Amino acid sequence: MANNLSIVVWSKQGCSYCTEVKTYLHEKGLAFQTIDVTEKDDRRDILQAKYGVRHVPVVEIGQGNVYEAVTEVGIEHLEKALENTALKGIH
Template sequence: MSTVTIYTKRGCSYCELAKALLNKKGVVFDEVALDGKADAAKALFARVGRRTVPQIFIGETHVGGCDDLYALERQNRLDALLAP
């Protein structure tokens, strides 16, 4: 499986939904909590141009947020992205 990284903040329901889908699919992911990490949040914004969380990467591909992840699942495209 491709490496998955998800940037989150505590108390974010969309972060929890995204992680739930990844867990359901058996995906092991790296979670980067941005709570209290202003420099990391700035770096993420510079990289993707979004301030919202979650922000999800599969390999080097920026998937987007929770809605984007679920859209890929509905379109039957998520499994292909997760494949090695």
């Protein structure tokens, strides 16, 4: 995947699932931005408005204004979203 792919990981301190996601992305050589929601209810409010969840991790993958969000916990969901993104030609 090329550099124009954008990945944003919404996470919080002490979240083992969040660490697992970030480690996976590092191992795949994928750059990402982190938005920390630790003690930031306004950021959780954004997740609620966008995706109907307040939990983390949430991973947004896309380009421009076209994004797919992974709200389910588990690397398999992230892998599937990355594959779908590649298949759609977003890279």
